[in-house]
Amino acid sequence: MDTSPDSVKAGIRDIFPMLLGTAPFGLIFGSLVLETGLGTIGGQSFSIFVFGGASQFVAVNLYGNGATIVIILIATFFINLRHALYGASLAPKLETQKSRERLLMSFFLTDEAFAVVSRFKLVKSRYFWGAAGAMYCNWQICTLLGIILGSQFEFNASLNIGFFMVPAFLAIIIPQMNKLILINCGMISLFLSLFMMDFPYQSGFMIAALLGITIALIFDYYISKVTRTSGRR
Amino acid sequence: MNIFILIFFMTVITFAIRAVSLLVFSSITLSTLTTRFLSLVPVAVLSSLCGPLIFKPSGYWSNPINLAEFWASLVTVLVARYGALPAITAGIVVYITGYKLGF
Numbered sequence: 001m002d003t004s005p006d007s008v009k010a011g012i013r014d015i016f017p018m019l020l021g022t023a024p025f026g027l028i029f030g031s032l033v034l035e036t037g038l039g040t041i042g043g044q045s046f047s048i049f050v051f052g053g054a055s056q057f058v059a060v061n062l063y064g065n066g067a068t069i070v071i072i073l074i075a076t077f078f079i080n081l082r083h084a085l086y087g088a089s090l091a092p093k094l095e096t097q098k099s100r101e102r103l104l105m106s107f108f109l110t111d112e113a114f115a116v117v118s119r120f121k122l123v124k125s126r127y128f129w130g131a132a133g134a135m136y137c138n139w140q141i142c143t144l145l146g147i148i149l150g151s152q153f154e155f156n157a158s159l160n161i162g163f164f165m166v167p168a169f170l171a172i173i174i175p176q177m178n179k180l181i182l183i184n185c186g187m188i189s190l191f192l193s194l195f196m197m198d199f200p201y202q203s204g205f206m207i208a209a210l211l212g213i214t215i216a217l218i219f220d221y222y223i224s225k226v227t228r229t230s231g232r233r
Numbered sequence: 234m235n236i237f238i239l240i241f242f243m244t245v246i247t248f249a250i251r252a253v254s255l256l257v258f259s260s261i262t263l264s265t266l267t268t269r270f271l272s273l274v275p276v277a278v279l280s281s282l283c284g285p286l287i288f289k290p291s292g293y294w295s296n297p298i299n300l301a302e303f304w305a306s307l308v309t310v311l312v313a314r315y316g317a318l319p320a321i322t323a324g325i326v327v328y329i330t331g332y333k334l335g336f
Binding site: 014016017021038039042045046049050051052055059063069072073076077080081082083084085086087088089090091092094095099102103105106107109111114115118119159160162163164165166167168169170171172173174175176177181182185186187189190191192193194196197198204205206208209210212213216217 | 236237238239240241242243244246247248250251252253254255256257258259263266268269270271272273274275276277278279280281282283284285286287288289290292302305306309310313314316317318320321323324325328332
């Protein structure tokens with residue numbers, strides 16, 4: 001897909017399935033906030049200002065266990081490091097936006113927003129704001145609901161809540177995997193992540209992705225070299 | 234520890250990581266190799282996020298045939314050609330059904 005639609009509505013429509021997937025996380029985060037004694041304002045402030053998903057969970061857990069601020073900040077840094085890849089990948093696609101707008105956009109660059117907008121070679125502002133804005137509002141509402149309703153939310157522990165995001169991510173990446181290099185890259189990254197999932201602060205995901213890309217590029221280089229050589233004969 | 238100091242520094246770190254890479258890569262001309270590398274980031278990162286949730290949902294290795302997550306992902310992949318919403322719906326329905334059936 002070359003250019004995203006220039007419409008807020010299209011952005012909201014495309015991220016909608018992700019909103020359903022992230023809603024349980026927001027609710028659980030809200031109820032977790034009460035358990036750790038952060039209070040309504042403290043908990044909601046986390047979602048309003050940090051807007052970091054996984055890093056919020058880890059920070060609240062560490063805070064509840066009495067960790068120092070330095071430890072929490074180090075954890076935050078490593079958990080969010082993969083967002084550096086998102087920013088780098090998205091930068092060429094936002095060439096029509098001014099620096100100030102890009103700066104603001106980077107605040108809203110979550111896994112879900114990135115998954116939706118990264119499908120396009122050029123991303124229009126309205127589309128980005130529709131998708132990212134809907135994600136932000138959804139996260140705030142779910143956090144607040146979790147705080148208000150608290151322990152009334154009883155999720156079955158054996159139900160893998162994290163999995164609810166997987167169909168959404170797969171539905172986005174599968175149509176993109178239309179070239180051998182993309183299939184190789186996806187398969188290698190997935191395979192490596194299985195061995196690196198226990199790395200500290202979720203750093204294994206980023207390392208698996210970086211290695212997956214590198215190996216896929218090397219593989220592609222040798223395939224094209226062999227093709228060129230056999231073509232000359 | 235003041236919670237608002239923690240929130241302030243977490244906001245700065247999270248925002249800085251996202252903003253610096255976006256602004257730096259916006260201001261430089263990228264080589265062909267870097268452009269190719271970055272074009273693979275979405276598939277690579279999203280695949281690595283999905284892997285453990287599909288094949289090691291409990292954190293350890295188990296036969297995928299016995300996992301509701303595996304069947305739900307397979308159905309999502311097969312239905313993906315018909316659009317995102319049908320694929321996501323089918324995946325979640327299969328996962329919940331599999332879970333109810335005791336997978």
